[in-house]
Amino acid sequence: TCYIELQCCLQNFNTPNICDVKMGVRTFLESEVTVNKTRHDLFLKMIKEDRDAPTEEERKSEAITKHRYMEWRDTVSSSRSLGFRLEGLTVEGKCNRNFKSNRELTDAKKVFESFVTQRQIRDQYIWRLEKIEQLCSESPFFAHHELIGSSLLFIHDDSKASVWMIDFEKTRSS
Numbered sequence: 001t002c003y004i005e006l007q008c009c010l011q012n013f014n015t016p017n018i019c020d021v022k023m024g025v026r027t028f029l030e031s032e033v034t035v036n037k038t039r040h041d042l043f044l045k046m047i048k049e050d051r052d053a054p055t056e057e058e059r060k061s062e063a064i065t066k067h068r069y070m071e072w073r074d075t076v077s078s079s080r081s082l083g084f085r086l087e088g089l090t091v092e093g094k095c096n097r098n099f100k101s102n103r104e105l106t107d108a109k110k111v112f113e114s115f116v117t118q119r120q121i122r123d124q125y126i127w128r129l130e131k132i133e134q135l136c137s138e139s140p141f142f143a144h145h146e147l148i149g150s151s152l153l154f155i156h157d158d159s160k161a162s163v164w165m166i167d168f169e170k171t172r173s174s
Helices: 041-047 055-060 064-078 078-082 105-115 119-138
Strands: 017-023 084-091 095-097 151-156 163-168
Touching: 017 105, 017 119, 064 078, 078 084, 078 105, 095 105, 119 151, 119 163
Parallel strands: none
Antiparallel strands: 017 084, 017 151, 084 095, 151 163
């Protein structure tokens, strides 16, 4: 029997703090970027992060392909170096998505330590992550599928915490 369960992850939390962590070393499918059309908007996004990133040819045309942008983004973030990337945090109602260039484990640890300040909350996250790991390792589905662009969604308030796996749109048989 196959089924899907939908749930509002925020429903049991008062003033939730949220952290979205993109899993994996690759966050896009090749089929998403097969068009070789160059785009000025992606060039601008790239140079906003790193003025030296574009090649000489890209600088002259002031445009890059989506494939080039996506590859670059995965390379400059922690996706390639750590196997995950911090996408964003919401803490006490304030959103922060400024983690694009975090590549080092020490940077990620600092973000998580500032996100989770209570031992009780940290222990609940660890318990839930261990449970997710156990269930995935026992699952035939996860043994035979590649998850691209999926995330771990961390949510806590003052007294409780949990983690969910989300965003399975790009999941493919391996």
